[in-house]
Amino acid sequence: MKILVPVKRVVDYNVNIRVKADGSGVDLANVKMSMNPFDEISVEEALRLREAGIASEVVAVSIGPKEAQETVRTALAMGADRGIVLEAEGTVEPLAVAKLLKAIVAEEAPGLVILGKQAIDDDCNQTGQMLSALLGWPQGTFASKLVLGDNGIEVTREVDGGLQTVRLSLPAVVTADLRLNEPRYASLPNIMKAKKKPIDLRPAAQYGVDLTPRLMVLKTAEPPVRPAGRRLASVAELVDCLKTEAGVL
Amino acid sequence: MTTLLLAAHDGSSIKDATLKALTPALALGDDIHVLVAGDGVAAAAAEAAKLKGVSRVLTAEAPALGHGLAEPLAALIVALAPAYSAVLAPATSTFKNAVPRAAALLDVMQISDITAVLAPDTFERPTYAGNALITVRSTDPIKLITVRTASFRATLVEDRPPAPIEAVAVPTDPGLSTFVGDVFSTADRPELTSARVVVSGGRALGSEEQFKALLLPLADRLGAAVGASRAAVDAGYAPNDWQVGQTGKAVSPDLYVAVGISGAIQHLAGMKDAKVIVAINKDGEAPIFQVADYGLVGDLFELVPELTKALG
Ligand SMILES: Cc1cc2nc3c(=O)[nH]c(=O)nc-3n(C[C@H](O)[C@H](O)[C@H](O)COP(=O)(O)OP(=O)(O)OC[C@H]3O[C@@H](n4cnc5c(N)ncnc54)[C@H](O)[C@@H]3O)c2cc1C
Numbered sequence: 001m002k003i004l005v006p007v008k009r010v011v012d013y014n015v016n017i018r019v020k021a022d023g024s025g026v027d028l029a030n031v032k033m034s035m036n037p038f039d040e041i042s043v044e045e046a047l048r049l050r051e052a053g054i055a056s057e058v059v060a061v062s063i064g065p066k067e068a069q070e071t072v073r074t075a076l077a078m079g080a081d082r083g084i085v086l087e088a089e090g091t092v093e094p095l096a097v098a099k100l101l102k103a104i105v106a107e108e109a110p111g112l113v114i115l116g117k118q119a120i121d122d123d124c125n126q127t128g129q130m131l132s133a134l135l136g137w138p139q140g141t142f143a144s145k146l147v148l149g150d151n152g153i154e155v156t157r158e159v160d161g162g163l164q165t166v167r168l169s170l171p172a173v174v175t176a177d178l179r180l181n182e183p184r185y186a187s188l189p190n191i192m193k194a195k196k197k198p199i200d201l202r203p204a205a206q207y208g209v210d211l212t213p214r215l216m217v218l219k220t221a222e223p224p225v226r227p228a229g230r231r232l233a234s235v236a237e238l239v240d241c242l243k244t245e246a247g248v249l
Numbered sequence: 250m251t252t253l254l255l256a257a258h259d260g261s262s263i264k265d266a267t268l269k270a271l272t273p274a275l276a277l278g279d280d281i282h283v284l285v286a287g288d289g290v291a292a293a294a295a296e297a298a299k300l301k302g303v304s305r306v307l308t309a310e311a312p313a314l315g316h317g318l319a320e321p322l323a324a325l326i327v328a329l330a331p332a333y334s335a336v337l338a339p340a341t342s343t344f345k346n347a348v349p350r351a352a353a354l355l356d357v358m359q360i361s362d363i364t365a366v367l368a369p370d371t372f373e374r375p376t377y378a379g380n381a382l383i384t385v386r387s388t389d390p391i392k393l394i395t396v397r398t399a400s401f402r403a404t405l406v407e408d409r410p411p412a413p414i415e416a417v418a419v420p421t422d423p424g425l426s427t428f429v430g431d432v433f434s435t436a437d438r439p440e441l442t443s444a445r446v447v448v449s450g451g452r453a454l455g456s457e458e459q460f461k462a463l464l465l466p467l468a469d470r471l472g473a474a475v476g477a478s479r480a481a482v483d484a485g486y487a488p489n490d491w492q493v494g495q496t497g498k499a500v501s502p503d504l505y506v507a508v509g510i511s512g513a514i515q516h517l518a519g520m521k522d523a524k525v526i527v528a529i530n531k532d533g534e535a536p537i538f539q540v541a542d543y544g545l546v547g548d549l550f551e552l553v554p555e556l557t558k559a560l561g
Pocket of ligand 1: 450481497514516531532
């Protein structure tokens, strides 16, 4: 079975982003970019399934600017077998990403697609569900555990009240939550090896998907800043403040 | 211009998340219908019929809808949506799972996690862990929206003549997935997303035993729900559904007490809308103090029991 792992290039999770003064967006000049952390978890899960002999090949795919090749290269350094980049400038919304991924699925015929549950830039939490819908496949989102068996895959999901387990027929789409695994670091030899692995760079336009955003971003703003608080000297002072000044007790 | 509000409920009653999502639904315009989908929903539907501004309640009952599986629930939403100008749901795990699936089937780009309605087609939503708020206008004919409930006050159930309740046809279950089981933490304390007070613990608690021994008595004194940082959940000190943050739950209680939590942006994303924030941390430089109204710098293992006692 082949596993397809979509990976997104995003602002590194350690970066404190800045909103541009004119409200036109987030300042991305000279900002460190990395693979979306949830996608690292997806790559790791796919590699573990290959190492367990359940999957035969792991293909990483990214949709984004030319530089998305670096993100795919990171997946290859972790151990993925080959990569695909669909080059597109500007914002490509989850719905359009899902349509492009559907086209890749048609070419690659994977048995499983593992995505991150959300991208930490747009925080949409949609792409996996949308891809699954367009394919007519079952979906197992927010996964914290996967068990592949003869009659499908059991996915344990992180839900509001605790955990839910569902069984999906294959092929299926799964989205990874934080506790699915701890992704490995790419070792130096593997980083060297990854340089020789193939990445197929193609224009996204060749798939005939309309990439025009459906959501027009009119404005980007900083969230309101909380007024500075106070350090208190004792528990007694805290209780007093909560009772009288804040009135929350 | 009718909005379909998808109700979060437990069969016997409507959840607080629904009352919060009703507030932006009312801001959208004229008329609201509520969908109560599940397996045995009569009591919840009766409650929905008394919600403010609601002119009709639709019930959809089937075993497959009982566990909120995405495939049958999305099929139901797709069948109903064309009659509405907007479909709006609280961003619970069930709807975060099913609504984007329905959106793709309707060829609509969902607007996730809205924090304000500016016009029937224009919304505010957080991106980058809440560090950039964007205003977006949707060009789709139907708006599919999930609501960040922490950003809205609940619109309470009214004493009014109930709206008519009507059963709708349920599309056949596509049968792609089956429910196997669930493990729900039995909660005899308030729900995290609706609690007036939240006490949260971080990595510094050191073990599940200490997490419970220190924070539960404090939470009991305050009538509080208990939350946790990702680090505390990853380490097994607290169950996954207690995680507060960018990728956990968003809360906006009157009082949030952060104990042994450093205040990473991913954590702040879930709690910085609280009315009053208290931080207890031994590191005076910890970023949590930048958002805290009241800070105690010191050892939590001394301060927390002292605080619990002082509240007794
Ligand atoms: C993709 C992604 C998503 C994430 N999503 C979330 C999320 O939703 N929610 C979330 O919380 N995190 C999230 N994180 C993780 C986040 O970046 C931080 O790693 C995490 O919040 C840290 O948890 P913590 O504050 O408990 O631990 P630490 O950062 O280790 O902080 C522990 C704190 O305890 C203090 N301390 C230690 N001992 C004592 C003592 N005896 N008395 C008092 N204070 C003490 C220390 O000074 C320190 O400030 C996410 C990360 C990523 C990459």
